[in-house]
Amino acid sequence: MALLEKPQLPPLKVGSSDYRGTRYHYVQTYTFHYDPATKKCKRDSQKTVGKIKANQRYGLIEWKEDFLKAHPDLENFDVYTTKNGLEFKARDPETYNVINPVKVEKKLAGATWAIDKIMAQMGIGDALREVFNKRNHSYKLASVIEYMIINRTNVMHGYAPFSKVHWLPWAYQMNDTQLNTLFKGITQNDVISLFKALNREYRKNFGDEFFKKMFLALDSTSISTYSKKLSHAEYGHNKDGDDTKQINFLLVCEESSGLPIYGKIYKGNVVDVSTVKNLLADLALVTGVSEDEATSNYIFVTDRGYESDDNLQDFARHNYSFVMRSRMANRWVLDEVDAAQADLRNSNNFDNYLNQTCCTKKVIYKYDPFPINGKNKSNTAALTLYLHIYFNSDIQNESFKSLRFNVNSAKQDYNEAIDKLLEQRAKEPKKEQDQTQQPPIANIGPMQSFIDKYCSLDADGHALIDDDKLWAYVKYKGIMVLVSDKIENAQEAYFAYYRRQTVEQDFETFKTRLGGNRPYVSDDRTLQGRFLCQLLATSISNCIACRIREYEKSEAAKKDNIRFDNYSQARLLADLDTIMLTSFRDGYYFDEIQGKYKTLYKALGVEIPEANCKYNKEDISTDEKDNSDDYVADDPALQAIGGELE
Numbered sequence: 024m025a026l027l028e029k030p031q032l033p034p035l036k037v038g039s040s041d042y043r044g045t046r047y048h049y050v051q052t053y054t055f056h057y058d059p060a061t062k063k064c065k066r067d068s069q070k071t072v073g074k075i076k077a078n079q080r081y082g083l084i085e086w087k088e089d090f091l092k093a094h095p096d097l098e099n100f101d102v103y104t105t106k107n108g109l110e111f112k113a114r115d116p117e118t119y120n121v122i123n124p125v126k127v128e129k130k131l132a133g134a135t136w137a138i139d140k141i142m143a144q145m146g147i148g149d150a151l152r153e154v155f156n157k158r159n160h161s162y163k164l165a166s167v168i169e170y171m172i173i174n175r176t177n178v179m180h181g182y183a184p185f186s187k188v189h190w191l192p193w194a195y196q197m198n199d200t201q202l203n204t205l206f207k208g209i210t211q212n213d214v215i216s217l218f219k220a221l222n223r224e225y226r227k228n229f230g231d232e233f234f235k236k237m238f239l240a241l242d243s244t245s246i247s248t249y250s251k252k253l254s255h256a257e258y259g260h261n262k263d264g265d266d267t268k269q270i271n272f273l274l275v276c277e278e279s280s281g282l283p284i285y286g287k288i289y290k291g292n293v294v295d296v297s298t299v300k301n302l303l304a305d306l307a308l309v310t311g312v313s314e315d316e317a318t319s320n321y322i323f324v325t326d327r328g329y330e331s332d333d334n335l336q337d338f339a340r341h342n343y344s345f346v347m348r349s350r351m352a353n354r355w356v357l358d359e360v361d362a363a364q365a366d367l368r369n370s371n372n373f374d375n376y377l378n379q380t381c382c383t384k385k386v387i388y389k390y391d392p393f394p395i396n397g398k399n400k401s402n403t404a405a406l407t408l409y410l411h412i413y414f415n416s417d418i419q420n421e422s423f424k425s426l427r428f429n430v431n432s433a434k435q436d437y438n439e440a441i442d443k444l445l446e447q448r449a450k451e452p453k454k455e456q457d458q459t460q461q462p463p464i465a466n467i468g469p470m471q472s473f474i475d476k477y478c479s480l481d482a483d484g485h486a487l488i489d490d491d492k493l494w495a496y497v498k499y500k501g502i503m504v505l506v507s508d509k510i511e512n513a514q515e516a517y518f519a520y521y522r523r524q525t526v527e528q529d530f531e532t533f534k535t536r537l538g539g540n541r542p543y544v545s546d547d548r549t550l551q552g553r554f555l556c557q558l559l560a561t562s563i564s565n566c567i568a569c570r571i572r573e574y575e576k577s578e579a580a581k582k583d584n585i586r587f588d589n590y591s592q593a594r595l596l597a598d599l600d601t602i603m604l605t606s607f608r609d610g611y612y613f614d615e616i617q618g619k620y621k622t623l624y625k626a627l628g629v630e631i632p633e634a635n636c637k638y639n640k641e642d643i644s645t646d647e648k649d650n651s652d653d654y655v656a657d658d659p660a661l662q663a664i665g666g667e668l669e
Contacts, residue, residue, distance in 0.1 A: 027119045029111045030096035037080060037104060038071070048075040050084050050104070081105055132190035132613065133602025133620070133632075138169045139192065140629035141563055141570075145282065146224025153220045154213060159193060163205055164556060166191035171560040172567075173596055177553065190604050206552025214555055218285050218309040225282060234312055234320055238278040238346075240523035241302070241325045243271055272554070275306065276562075278324065278522040281569060283562045285309050288554055318342040322509060324523045335506075336390040339406045344509040346519045349410075351499050359384045359410050360502060367414035367502070374514060379415040379501075381513040386410055411505040411513040418501030426477075426493055433473035434486045440465035441484045567592050567627060574626040583622045595623055602632075 038049045053069040072090040075082045084102045091097055099119065103110040113119040142148045142165065151161040169192070170185050171177055179202050186196050197205070225233050275285040285306055307317060323338065323345040338345045349356050366372055366382040373380045388408045391400035444463035462484030467474070477493055478486040510516040571592065574580050603614045613632040616624070624631045 025119050027099055027113055027121050029121060030094055030100070032094065032109075035072075035109070036069075037075070038069070039080070045078060047078055048080050048082075049073070050075065050086075075104060128606050129603050130190040130606070131188055131600050131602070132604030133599035133616075134173050134596045135169050135190050135600075136602075136604075136613075136632050137596075137599055137624060137627050137629050138172055138563060138567075139165070141566060141627065142168075144228075144628070145563065145566060146221060146228055147559055147563070150217055150220035150224050154216045155209075160205065160208065162193040163197065166193040166197075167202070167205070167556050168560045168563065171556060172564050173600060175593060177557050177560075189600075190606070203549055206556075207548040209552035209555055211551060214287070214551060215305075215309060217555065218283075219311065221282075222284065222310045233277075234310070234316070236322065237320055238322050238324055238519050238522065239284060239306075240276045240278045241273075241323055241329060242523070243273045270550075272558075273302070274558070275302070278519070281562065281565050283558060286554075286558045288550065318344075322346060322519070324519055326523070335388070336394070339388070339390050339404070339508070340392060344507070346505055346507045346510060346516050348520060349504040349506050351502070351504070355386075356410065356504055356506075359386065360412055360499065360504065363412050367412065368416075377413070377514065377517060379413055381411060381413045381517070383511065383513050384410040384412065406508055409507050409511050409516070411507065411510075411516045413503045413505075413513070413517065415501040415503075419497050422497045422500040423493060426496060427488070430473045430477045430488055430493065433467065433470040434478060434488055436467045436470055437465055437474050437478075437486045440467055441486075445483070564592065567595075570628050571595065571626055574628075579625065583625075595626075599623055604632075 033052050036051050036053060038051045040047055040049070049071045050073040051069045051071050054067045071087070073084045073086040076085055077083075081104050084104060086097060086102075099114055100121070101112045101114055103112070111121050113121050139148070148161075148165065151164055155161040155164060166186065167179075167182065170182050170189075173189075174181060174185060179199060182202060183196055183198055186193075270288060273285075273287050274283065276283055285302075287305065306312075306321075310317070312320070318341070321343055323343060325334075325345065325347050327348045327350050329347065335345075335347070351357060351360070363382055363384060367380050369380065372382050386408050388406045389402040390404050390406065391402055392404040394400060441463055444465060448463065462480065462482060464484060474486050477489055477496070479489050481487055505513075505516045505520055507516050510519065599620065602616060602620065605612055616631055621631055
């Protein structure tokens with residue numbers, strides 16, 4: 024039996040019209056372009072190339088003569104529209120058997136392969152498939168995430184050309200309209216469901232030990248926007264210093280791994296200190312950890328933005344443990360620091376590892392266990408707190424030297440001005456002796472504040488530096504206070520706090536390296552989906568950075584010829600992005616991988632793709648296409664998101 028390959032056709036859609044009460048259905052080709060003004064794709068033209076018999080949406084197509092002339096291969100086929108696209112049947116089935124054309128494509132795949140494997144190891148691939156299991160959304164979202172990481176942007180105009188040349192979990196191209204539709208389909212409930220799924224994956228992959236004594240780094244950032252359609256955009260304390268509305272993003276990470284535990288969007292006018300109460304309830308929802316388990320195992324690590332009496336009391340009421348950096352403005356904290364001055368200058372309290380002195384004060388903190396709005400706090404409950412006080416004398420001395428230099432410069436300028444005033448007074452005609460004549464007073468502009476704050480004046484009006492005032496100003500410089508209800512050791516509390524830099528790195532990646540300083544969305548429905556993709560891209564990007572750093576410390580790195588000290592993540596992915604994959608109907612193969620490329624895969628902790636591979640049917644996305652009129656008929660290349668290859 025002879026074989027007939029399906030013909031390659033241009034983009035097709037089904038259109039319809041009503042005529043005298045009868046609906047007719049047509050098959051049409053079309054072209055479109057991107058309109059930067061509306062930020063949407065618009066059709067340029069469309070042309071009817073056939074009609075569907077029996078006036079039904081699904082059925083046999085009757086082609087026009089000019090279309091048949093342009094595609095003579097159609098003469099051998101009956102073509103039907105179906106829910107899943109076009110169906111080709113041979114007109115002579117006894118002689119011919121219809122097969123898909125052998126489509127061979129070469130695409131860049133080295134970087135996307137590595138990211139795909141890392142997503143699988145982190146549990147993100149399985150979580151996406153669990154939550155977004157309809158219409159291949161998990162594969163589409165994974166493709167968007169990989170695009171964001173490799174192109175270091177959240178601007179989606181470049182996705183279509185990127186997808187043409189890269190192997191991605193979703194092999195079909197998506198235009199701006201389709202991407203916006205994808206993002207709009209993601210709700211807040213979907214975000215919560217994904218974090219639930221992620222935490223289940225953590226427990227499955229890392230065991231219950233992952234949730235034992237878990238240090239949770241908590242931080243937030245603001246993103247400025249000029250959009251007038253985002254309900255979360257409000258004027259607030261903009262951390263970028265922009266005079267624009269902002270949206271706040273909250274992220275909770277496991278400190279040692281940087282794995283995201285929870286994230287959310289909230290209004291730009293909500294300050295950090297007011298978010299903890301709701302966060303505690305949200306975490307219980309997404310982690311699936313019992314209250315008893317959470318209170319015994321969770322330790323929240325926060326910066327000064329979350330330090331407030333209300334937050335401290337919320338932690339105490341819910342029995343959640345914490346390590347919190349305290350503001351020096353708190354009176355009860357300041358009293359303890361003042362009382363500890365002698366201890367902070369005692370060399371016996373110097374920690375060689377921390378390179379500073381430290382001491383711990385045990386205090387009793389009273390709070391209201393059942394607060395009622397409008398009533399004064401009862402403060403009948405008590406909690407033992409450990410105030411870990413750290414003093415870096417180098418910071419204080421540098422502050423003192425800098426201040427002394429500026430004050431001394433101001434003093435010299437001031438005294439020169441006084442000398443000139445005294446000279447002028449001496450040249451004035453002599454008058455009767457006035458014993459009450461006051462010494463002259465000068466004004467040296469911006470530097471005058473140093474004279475007013477840190478100097479006194481002698482009998483002639485000259486400025487003299489007051490050392491007591493200088494030291495009073497730098498008294499608390501180099502001092503940091505951490506407050507904890509559970510960690511009694513100052514060194515342990517210090518490391519717990521500085522490990523939270525993981526979440527700060529996440530936000531740096533989110534805003535600077537992934538283009539997250541602007542949301543680039545026009546409405547609330549799109550914001551959630553875009554935020555989710557950026558958050559996951561950020562987490563994966565930081566996971567890559569952590570793996571590179573860990574590899575640098577390993578014995579294997581010493582044997583390799585690549586120096587990783589200046590090897591940025593962008594450069595690493597760019598190098599891997601040169602590796603080609605050739606796909607065809609029954610499988611695919613990679614270019615042979617040698618030299619430094621093997622080392623790069625080793626550094627990322629993923630297996631090296633083999634030169635010849637097969638893929639399992641269950642590991643690829645289905646050939647189900649979007650049931651939209653804009654569907655472009657095409658055959659998928661390899662589509663595996665975190666799938667295992669044999």
